[in-house]
Amino acid sequence: MGTFDMENALLSISNLSKRFSGVLALDNIGFDLYPGEVHALVGENGAGKSTLMKTIAGVHQPDTGQIVVDGRHQKFTSTRDSQSAGISMIYxxxxxxxxxxxxxxMFLSRExxxxxxxxxxxxxxxAREALTRIGINLNPQSLVGNLSMAQKQLVEIAKAVSMQSKIIIMDEPTTSLTDIEKKLLFDTVAILKAQSVGIIYISHDLDDVFLIADRITVIRDGATVASSIASETSKAQVIYHMVGRELxxxxDxxxxIxxxxxxxxxxxxxxxxxxxxxxxxxxxxxxxxxGLVGSGRTELAYHLYGLMKPDSGTIKLEGKEISISSPSKAIEKGISLVPEDRKEMGLFLEMSIRDNATMSSLDNYxxxxxxxxxTERDKVQKYINDFRIKTTDPEKKVINLSGGNQQKVVLARSTSTLPKLLILDEPTRGVDVGAKSExxxxxxxxxxxxxxxxxxxxxxxxxxxxSDRILVMRNGTIAGEISREEATSELVMQYATGQR
Known part of the structure; x- marks a missing residue:
């Protein structure tokens, strides 16, 4: 966070509304952005964040309202119009x-x-000049496929810089980044701020939001419900505005037990x-x-689920020793896993909700x-109702669902096998506060x-x-066990860092 110029807005939006098939997606929204500012936009899935950003980026056209960029009224009919006005969106x-x-x-379609x-x-x-401008030392001739996720993010930012963008929209930029990679991204954002670029920052990670944002605006049900200087509000207040209840x-x-x-x-x-x-x-x-990243938590989950084989040790379920040689054996014994990366390991994105939900239990039908x-359709509809998956059609492709609803589909499939033990690896990563609660x-x-x-x-x-009880891992071992009654964040971190 830091100071920014509040004299002349880079972007000013007023009374913006948008309907899709009669459903009100944006309800008289107002929003502004100043040079050198990081303005965070937060809200639950379905709150209207994506619709608002896509309207600013020229993907959608508003039904009513005004968009003013650098003092000039704009009517975007395409993303090219928005880019010409100095706006870039990094999806x-x-x-x-x-x-x-x-x-x-960087020059695709504008060679x-x-x-x-x-x-x-x-x-x-x-390309080299754009990379240098944001402090990144990469060879422009390097293949993008050989870059890390963080480096790919930075290439997208450099691409926006090469287009002379003065407004950059970042949609969930840290979802797949490590803490070290996040720092690299945030350092780059600081460089852009110093160059008077305005940044609209969309994220479900409120810790990141409070680290980087100058202002925070909350939208709910397509309307602006709160906007504050970041240093003058709190995470609890932001969550309350997002979901209408206390942290x-x-x-709950x-x-x-x-x-x-x-x-x-x-x-x-x-x-x-x-x-x-x-x-x-x-x-x-x-x-x-x-435990900290690299402590062995996911590796432990993989061994319990049959994705990896241990050198020694025993596993008992309901008092009986079991051998787990594969995920199918784990499921057969009553163990199910919701993996950390739902898109790579948990879902078939181009397949339907029905296909994904029943895949592990298809023999039952x-x-x-x-x-x-x-029978299969009836069961899937029960999953949709029980897990509160927001959809009107079980045949809808999973790729078109929000992150929270995708995660609920993974949970539905994982519980469809009636597990006795359910292993959840980062079950709420990348989902909003409301979906977390569900x-x-x-x-x-x-x-x-x-x-x-x-x-x-x-x-x-x-x-x-x-948690009823907490285990803390460090360097592949269980460093500590903490009851709910004695658990504090300080105690967990002491075990995680070797101070106890």
Whole structure:
């Protein structure tokens, strides 16, 4: 955060409204942006953030209202119009071609030519200048496919800079970044701020928002409900405006622990990865698994689910020792996993909600070699109702759902096999506060039915908010076990960093 020029707005939006098929998506919204400002836009999935940004970017045209850029009234009919006015949008799903160079990506569809030929030397030089302007040392001739996710983000920013953009919209830019990569991105944003570029920053990660934003605007149900200087508000206040309830109500903790030990791990080890891991999970218990990145949490989940094989150790379920050689064996024994990366490992994005939800339990709908479509449809509709998946059609492609609803589809499939132990790896990553609350309620419901839950999370507040008990990992070992009553963020971090 820092100072910015509030004399003359780069962007001023007033009374903006938009309907789709009669449904009001934007309701008389106002929003502005100043030179050198990071203005964060937050809200639940479906609040209208994407519609507003796509309207500013020229993808949608408003029904009513005004858009003023640098003092000039604008009527964008396309993204090209918006770009000509100095606006660029960097989407969550990056618009880059892995098989092309950085320079070729930056000038895609606006190639520099010398007569009938591409002027590659000019494009390479212009790309180098744009990268240098944001403090990035990359070879413009490098293939984008060889870059890290953070570097790809920076290429998108450099592309916006090369187009002389004075307004850059960033949609969930840190979702796939490590903490080190986030710092690189934030350093680049600071450089842009110093050059008087205005940035609209959309994120579900409120910690990031408060680190980087000068102002925060909350929208709900397509309308602006609050706008504040970031240093003059709090995360609790922002959440209240987003969902209409207090922070402690988001978790609404419910304990459902039974007396019986459901799942037991003893001496699980894997060379250079896991060291003598032992713990238990009771029926109905939610055990939070915390630790720093690289502590071995996901690797442990993979070993419990049969994606990796340990060198030694035993696993017991309901008192009986079991061998898990593959995910299908894990499911057969009663263990299910919701993976960290839902798009890469949890979903088939181009397939329907129905296909995704029933994929792991398809045998339940097969009779005499044929799928009983009615039974399957009825079950999927029950999932949609029970998991509150926002859709009007089970045949809708999962790629068209919000992050929170995609995660609910993964949960539906993972519970369709009636697991006894459910392993959740970062179950609320990239979803809004309202969707998080619904996912926690689903967890409590499963726990009340006797399902044991092992939840991996990098969000300390989440671990503290929903766990009956917390295990902390460090360097492939269980460094500490903490009861709910004694758990604090400081104690968790002491175990995670080796101070205890």
């Amino acid at each position: 969550q799903e990056l618009n880059l071609v892995n098989s092309l160079s950085i320079a070729a990506n 520099l030519t010398a007569g009938p030929f591409l002027n590659e030397s000019r494009m390479n030089e212009a 402690n109500q988001i978790y 903790f419910q304990s459902n 039974k007396q019986d030990v459901l799942f037991e791990v003893n001496g699980l080890s894997k060379k250079d990865m896991l060291d003598n891991i032992s713990f238990t999970v009771k029926a109905g218990e939610i055990v939070g698994l915390s 097969i009779s005499f070699g044929l799928i009983n479509s009615k 996912i926690y309620k689903l967890m409590y419901k499963l726990a009340s039915e006797g399902v044991g839950i092992l939840m991996i999370s990098s969000e300390l507040n989440e671990v503290l908010g929903v």
